[in-house]
Amino acid sequence: MENAPPDPLVRHHRRALQLCFAIPGLSLATWVTRTPDIRDRLGASTAEMGLVLFGMSIGSMLGILVAAALVARFSTRPVIVAGMCLVAAGVGTMALGTTVASAPSVAFGLLLLGAGVGLSEVASNVDGAVVEREFGRPVLPALHGCYSLGTLIGAGLGVAGAASGFPVPWHLAAVLLLVAVLLAFAVPGLRPGIGRSRSADAGSAGAGTAGAGSAGAGPETAGSAGAGPETAGSAGAGPVVVEQSATGGVRERRLYLDLRLLMIGGVVFGMTLAEGAATDWLPLLMVDGHEMPSGLGSLVYAGFAAAMAAGRFAGGPVVARVGRPVVLGGGALLTAVGIALVSFVDSPVAAGCAVLLWGLGTSLGFPLALSAAGESGPDTTGRVALTSRIGYVGLLVGPPALGFLGEHHGLRAAMVPVLLLMLVAAALSPTTAPRPLRTGEPGRGDDGRPLRTDGAAGREPVPSRPDRP
Numbered sequence: 001m002e003n004a005p006p007d008p009l010v011r012h013h014r015r016a017l018q019l020c021f022a023i024p025g026l027s028l029a030t031w032v033t034r035t036p037d038i039r040d041r042l043g044a045s046t047a048e049m050g051l052v053l054f055g056m057s058i059g060s061m062l063g064i065l066v067a068a069a070l071v072a073r074f075s076t077r078p079v080i081v082a083g084m085c086l087v088a089a090g091v092g093t094m095a096l097g098t099t100v101a102s103a104p105s106v107a108f109g110l111l112l113l114g115a116g117v118g119l120s121e122v123a124s125n126v127d128g129a130v131v132e133r134e135f136g137r138p139v140l141p142a143l144h145g146c147y148s149l150g151t152l153i154g155a156g157l158g159v160a161g162a163a164s165g166f167p168v169p170w171h172l173a174a175v176l177l178l179v180a181v182l183l184a185f186a187v188p189g190l191r192p193g194i195g196r197s198r199s200a201d202a203g204s205a206g207a208g209t210a211g212a213g214s215a216g217a218g219p220e221t222a223g224s225a226g227a228g229p230e231t232a233g234s235a236g237a238g239p240v241v242v243e244q245s246a247t248g249g250v251r252e253r254r255l256y257l258d259l260r261l262l263m264i265g266g267v268v269f270g271m272t273l274a275e276g277a278a279t280d281w282l283p284l285l286m287v288d289g290h291e292m293p294s295g296l297g298s299l300v301y302a303g304f305a306a307a308m309a310a311g312r313f314a315g316g317p318v319v320a321r322v323g324r325p326v327v328l329g330g331g332a333l334l335t336a337v338g339i340a341l342v343s344f345v346d347s348p349v350a351a352g353c354a355v356l357l358w359g360l361g362t363s364l365g366f367p368l369a370l371s372a373a374g375e376s377g378p379d380t381t382g383r384v385a386l387t388s389r390i391g392y393v394g395l396l397v398g399p400p401a402l403g404f405l406g407e408h409h410g411l412r413a414a415m416v417p418v419l420l421l422m423l424v425a426a427a428l429s430p431t432t433a434p435r436p437l438r439t440g441e442p443g444r445g446d447d448g449r450p451l452r453t454d455g456a457a458g459r460e461p462v463p464s465r466p467d468r469p
Contacts, residue, residue, distance in 0.1 A: 052110065091175055271365030334358075
């Protein structure tokens with residue numbers, strides 16, 4: 001295959017998507033690294049901060065649930081733009097909320113931020129799947145790496161702001177301006193018409209494609225596993241369509257009876273909660289649990305983000321060599337070791353180093369587990385949708401639950417349930433192994449390999465890549 005597509009519009013589109021993935025990472029990291037200072041400005045307890053964080057969880061869930069229907073109706077470009085505008089509005093609302101020390105305003109800003117990330121994440125992953133097919137080589141892992149790169153930049157700015165005592169409202173206002181500039185550069189490169197459905201039922205079946213394209217918490221994190229042939233066809237044959245079966249609801253109900261799929265969902269739940277716990281609580285955990293100054297607590301989160309980025313950029317060859325179950329099981333155990341050191345060892349130095357294990361261990365968990373879900377049987381879209389929703393349950397209940405435990409037992413003790421879930425995820429990791437290929441299955445060719453639809457090009461076997469993150 002060619003190393004680069006002949007059409008420069010495709011290259012411009014990829015550069016635009018790189019910015020669209022980086023913007024949510026930048027915005028979220030800005031919030032996370034300044035949470036100790038924001039908590040102090042609000043005068044909130046640990047439990048109250050959990051309720052503030054709940055706003056982001058609700059927003060993310062709402063964004064994910066409606067994104068695919070909006071993509072099917074309007075195409076990806078307006079959904080991405082709308083999501084980015086909500087991200088900017090969320091950052092601006094948080095700036096105002098911290099200025100007047102209003103916890104409800106900050107929670108509403110987080111709701112807007114979460115909704116924007118959820119909307120843009122689904123649509124950006126659909127676009128990424130199309131661009132990847134046009135390039136003829138993996139593109140999505142690097143796009144998700146751009147999210148991690150944005151997180152690193154945001155964390156770096158947060159560390160500098162916390163260390164220098166720069167006022168939080170002005171910091172958020174500066175990030176809002178930066179987001180607006182990046183978005184202005186990104187929008188012209190987004191091509192219209194991608195993802196629009198020809199099916200009258202595509203909008204009402206939205207959750208399936210949302211799960212296929214999303215990742216979460218983060219995120220950001222699942223498009224390389226989920227965004228596949230069910231979400232995007234070939235852009236070369238005109239607008240990419242999203243087609244969904246009229247019997248999708250019946251199929252989905254049957255999926256709840258698939259024990260192996262539910263066990264993979266357990267892996268997704270644990271990995272999502274572990275990543276979300278770090279994103280929501282890590283700076284406060286370092287400040288309150290290990291008595292670090294706020295600037296150093298933010299720096300520890302930057303280390304977590306760097307470990308996540310390293311795992312995502314470099315993890316592909318490791319997965320190809322040792323296999324998905326080994327990487328997921330080993331990652332879960334590595335995360336458990338990191339959390340154990342943070343929770344039980346009374347040493348700030350050990351805790352700071354352990355966070356690197358935490359980040360590296362969770363880096364590939366969510367996308368690889370979603371990939372396993374999609375390949376666990378027929379109806380890839382429904383399977384990824386179900387496991388995605390299981391993961392988002394972790395994002396929804398995690399912040400307030402950990403905040404409640406932290407209020408009564410301390411944040412270090414609150415991480416123990418997450419540690420136990422990592423051990424469960426490690427035990428369930430063998431269920432993520434690629435299943436034996438079967439011929440005659442719906443969506444599989446005569447050789448047992450899965451089929452994909454490439455617009456007018458018809459159906460052809462998908463090259464086997466079960467372990468690519």
